[in-house]
Amino acid sequence: MEFRRTHYTSHVTPEMNGQTVKLAGWVHEIRDLGGIMFLVLRDREGMAQITLFKKTIDPEVLKTAKALSRESVVLVEGDVKAEAKAPGGYELVPIKIDRLNPVKSPLPMDTTGKVDAELDTRLDNRFMDVRRPRTQAVFHIRHHMLSAVREFLEQEGFIEINTPKVVATATEGGTALFPITYFDTEAFLNQSPQLFKQLMMSGGMDKVFEIGPIFRAEEHDTRRHLNEATSIDIEASFMDHEDVMVILENLVVYVYEKVAERAVPSLKTLGIEL
Numbered sequence: 001m002e003f004r005r006t007h008y009t010s011h012v013t014p015e016m017n018g019q020t021v022k023l024a025g026w027v028h029e030i031r032d033l034g035g036i037m038f039l040v041l042r043d044r045e046g047m048a049q050i051t052l053f054k055k056t057i058d059p060e061v062l063k064t065a066k067a068l069s070r071e072s073v074v075l076v077e078g079d080v081k082a083e084a085k086a087p088g089g090y091e092l093v094p095i096k097i098d099r100l101n102p103v104k105s106p107l108p109m110d111t112t113g114k115v116d117a118e119l120d121t122r123l124d125n126r127f128m129d130v131r132r133p134r135t136q137a138v139f140h141i142r143h144h145m146l147s148a149v150r151e152f153l154e155q156e157g158f159i160e161i162n163t164p165k166v167v168a169t170a171t172e173g174g175t176a177l178f179p180i181t182y183f184d185t186e187a188f189l190n191q192s193p194q195l196f197k198q199l200m201m202s203g204g205m206d207k208v209f210e211i212g213p214i215f216r217a218e219e220h221d222t223r224r225h226l227n228e229a230t231s232i233d234i235e236a237s238f239m240d241h242e243d244v245m246v247i248l249e250n251l252v253v254y255v256y257e258k259v260a261e262r263a264v265p266s267l268k269t270l271g272i273e274l
Helices: 059-066 119-124 126-130 133-155 194-202 241-262 264-269
Strands: 020-032 036-043 046-053 073-082 090-101 179-182 185-189 207-215 228-236
Touching: 020 090, 036 059, 036 073, 046 059, 046 073, 059 090, 119 126, 126 133, 133 207, 133 241, 133 264, 194 207, 194 228, 228 241, 241 264
Parallel strands: 046 090
Antiparallel strands: 020 036, 020 073, 036 046, 073 090, 179 185, 207 228
């Protein structure tokens, strides 16, 4: 591909005024106000305003812009212009617009968040739902949280491991298992890495952790109970329960501080203050 993205929207700043950049993403909104036309381009990092002055814009660029519809996938090359009223404090005056993927209308749901959709509609069109800024914010916050967990535990001398998820027997008593067929043998989805962590202790790997899926075949009537969840497990030798509690307390504080520092746009999107 000759026409490649050079920046995400959040990486462009008003201080780059006059520079030429290339953005890629989805057409979030379209506003045609007569002598001027605005496109809002959305990528995973945020949004950018594309401003087309009809009297001075290349006719081919304007023709391409007018053929776009919301959620079209585009590549836009343009000059950065500082503009305090635009998202991110800048707008892009396009030199070239490539439409990579057109859209079938009508869209099954609104991705701007201005029109609510029923849960069934969101789940039936999950890829569209993930495009919503509020949904993406959850993934960004989760990413920063897990990144901070890894940072902290590595600083504390822990080594990350990955343990099997298809096992022959239960690793914890009193927990229902999901049975599966492993070729001609009955097996189960693992509900905890506990036995494998203890194996690592016996093997001399005295501080380990895992971030991974666990499975619990427990019937429930609340959406807050997950049959498949992500667990953060640690195991350490030469410690008592007080030492472990100190580590975990400090972990929570560290993660809280790092998420508050690194996930500001996503927290703001969800209306959360830390």
